[in-house]
Amino acid sequence: MENPAAALSRRSTLLGLTSVLTLGRLSLAVAAAPTERRFVVVILRGALDGLSAVVPYGDTGLAALRPELLPPAPTRDPAGQDQGGQNQGLLDLGGTFGLHPAMTRSHALYQANEFLVVHAVAGNYRVRSHFEAQDCLESGADHRMTSGWLNRAVAAMPAQKEPNALSRAIAVGPAVPLLLRGHEAVANWAPHGFAEPEQALYQQIMALNRPDPITGPAIAAGLRDRGFGDAVMSATPQDDPKGRYAFPALATAAGEMLKAPDGPRIAALDLGGWDTHTAQTNRLVQPLTQLDTGIDALRAALGDAWQQTVVLVMTEFGRTARMNGTGGTDHGTATVAFLAGGAVAGGRVVANWPGLAPGQLFENRDLAPTTDLRSVAQGILVGHLGLGQAALGTVFPGSAPAQPMRGLVRTA
Numbered sequence: 219m220e221n222p223a224a225a226l227s228r229r230s231t232l233l234g235l236t237s238v239l240t241l242g243r244l245s246l247a248v249a250a251a252p253t254e255r256r257f258v259v260v261i262l263r264g265a266l267d268g269l270s271a272v273v274p275y276g277d278t279g280l281a282a283l284r285p286e287l288l289p290p291a292p293t294r295d296p297a298g299q300d301q302g303g304q305n306q307g308l309l310d311l312g313g314t315f316g317l318h319p320a321m322t323r324s325h326a327l328y329q330a331n332e333f334l335v336v337h338a339v340a341g342n343y344r345v346r347s348h349f350e351a352q353d354c355l356e357s358g359a360d361h362r363m364t365s366g367w368l369n370r371a372v373a374a375m376p377a378q379k380e381p382n383a384l385s386r387a388i389a390v391g392p393a394v395p396l397l398l399r400g401h402e403a404v405a406n407w408a409p410h411g412f413a414e415p416e417q418a419l420y421q422q423i424m425a426l427n428r429p430d431p432i433t434g435p436a437i438a439a440g441l442r443d444r445g446f447g448d449a450v451m452s453a454t455p456q457d458d459p460k461g462r463y464a465f466p467a468l469a470t471a472a473g474e475m476l477k478a479p480d481g482p483r484i485a486a487l488d489l490g491g492w493d494t495h496t497a498q499t500n501r502l503v504q505p506l507t508q509l510d511t512g513i514d515a516l517r518a519a520l521g522d523a524w525q526q527t528v529v530l531v532m533t534e535f536g537r538t539a540r541m542n543g544t545g546g547t548d549h550g551t552a553t554v555a556f557l558a559g560g561a562v563a564g565g566r567v568v569a570n571w572p573g574l575a576p577g578q579l580f581e582n583r584d585l586a587p588t589t590d591l592r593s594v595a596q597g598i599l600v601g602h603l604g605l606g607q608a609a610l611g612t613v614f615p616g617s618a619p620a621q622p623m624r625g626l627v628r629t630a
Contacts, residue, residue: 264492268553276314279574369400473519525560
């Protein structure tokens with residue numbers, strides 16, 4: 219397969235409104251829009267545990283709920299300055315909250331006022347099914363729709379005065395994410411040899427056949443002959459090391475397309491690996507590192523266009539406040555959303571904090587939601603992309619109670 223950044227940059231310029239690239243659990247979609255401002259949405263599929271990504275270490279109720287999941291509190295020097303995650307401690311966010319130690323690059327953006335955290339946030343739905351919640355997350359409603367809120371947002375933006383080739387659409391890969399499906403027609407194209415099964419699939423095949431005295435050894439020998447090693451043969455599923463740098467590469471491709479003068483202005487990226495029912499402490503490090511490195515790679519690829527960019531990182535729901543019996547967490551409700559970019563009014567944590575003491579949890583199990591995720595997205599659409607209040611009812615049907623959150627972006 220040709221270099222995805224170069225290939226998609228060229229095709230997006232020539233062909234279109236929307237392009238999609240999928241790599242295992244990762245995908246990228248881009249869209250043209252009549253603006254010089256850039257907007258990137260990153261969907262974390264699998265439900266990020268917001269209480270581990272941004273730890274409310276100042277809440278005295280936290281330790282009783284998940285004592286084995288807590289990194290050390292922020293490390294400070296004798297003058298009281300945060301020492302930046304030394305000894306694997308949390309990265310301080312100004313007191314009360316600390317960023318996971320894997321997110322050092324995002325912490326640097328926070329210190330540069332280009333990274334913002336919204337905590338105790340959730341969509342307007344209350345389901346714990348990944349598939350149903352992701353449909354609602356992408357449609358922008360509390361039910362399945364055939365279009366996504368980002369596609370409708372692009373359609374609601376002021377029209378260009380003259381026809382442009384960028385009004386056409388192309389999907390590179392097997393599918394366009396629901397978030398960007400909608401009124402605009404989208405063609406489909408995939409390069410030869412595009413799809414490659416994830417290592418996790420081979421792990422599952424090996425695990426199912428390992429007890430069989432005939433198929434187990436035969437499949438193991440075949441996989442070894444194809445170059446697969448201990449990570450696949452192990453009885454314990456492991457994350458795919460080949461995917462360690464996939465998300466940063468995808469983010470780089472997006473940045474290169476978005477910075478082009480006649481390129482797209484809207485992008486949506488997926489990153490999986492967040493369903494941490496077991497061994498969460500170890501399993502979260504790799505996806506958080508990928509996310510952190512990917513955001514920084516996007517910044518580097520955008521160059522000067524970073525100053526006109528907002529990145530919204532969101533997930534379908536949070537996870538239980540209490541640790542389960544296998545060192546993980548189960549499907550929950552409220553979580554965190556991240557904003558990054560030169561256009562973000564960052565360097566702060568926005569939270570109407572509900573507390574973690576007995577009686578403060580949602581349904582006695584989850585971080586209680588106090589901020590509607592639609593308000594966050596609306597605040598970006600209004601403050602950054604210039605959508606009018608009237609358009610928000612079309613972008614997010616039934617969202618009148620969720621007013622746009624103000625002050626998320628820098629004024630032009």
